[in-house]
Amino acid sequence: MARPPSRYPTELELQVLQILWRVGESSVMGVRDALAEDRDRDIARTSVVTTLNVMADKGLVHRRQEGRAYLFSHAVTQEEVSQGMLGDLLDRVFDGSAEALLLNLLDSEHVDDEEHRALRRLINRKRGGGKQ
Numbered sequence: 001m002a003r004p005p006s007r008y009p010t011e012l013e014l015q016v017l018q019i020l021w022r023v024g025e026s027s028v029m030g031v032r033d034a035l036a037e038d039r040d041r042d043i044a045r046t047s048v049v050t051t052l053n054v055m056a057d058k059g060l061v062h063r064r065q066e067g068r069a070y071l072f073s074h075a076v077t078q079e080e081v082s083q084g085m086l087g088d089l090l091d092r093v094f095d096g097s098a099e100a101l102l103l104n105l106l107d108s109e110h111v112d113d114e115e116h117r118a119l120r121r122l123i124n125r126k127r128g129g130g131k132q
Helices: 010-025 028-039 045-058 076-095 098-107 113-127
Strands: 026-027 061-066 068-073
Touching: 010 026, 010 028, 010 045, 010 061, 010 068, 010 076, 026 028, 028 045, 028 068, 045 068, 045 113, 076 098, 098 113
Parallel strands: none
Antiparallel strands: 026 068, 061 068
């Protein structure tokens, strides 16, 4: 039994969206070339067409015909996608606890001391002041 389609972009769909957020509108070959350049990912034109058509069906991209070709542009913003995916992560992994998510992030080896300080400043700024 196939799993139901995700409301959120797959890894490849997210890479395509990042390209479209950067360039605005693109042809299939433009997306394919950008994937090859940005991600060192050689992908068949037919796979890009299929991915873009699935993304259009999911409402992630707009598709418009120009002559015999289609041009694609993003239908969702980076903020909409990041907020949705973060909310999903928060609910599914951290049982809705922002504190648990933040503690996990702070304990991560991917966050260095400078990023800890920057996060502290951002939190304080969001709270309306406090120590920096």
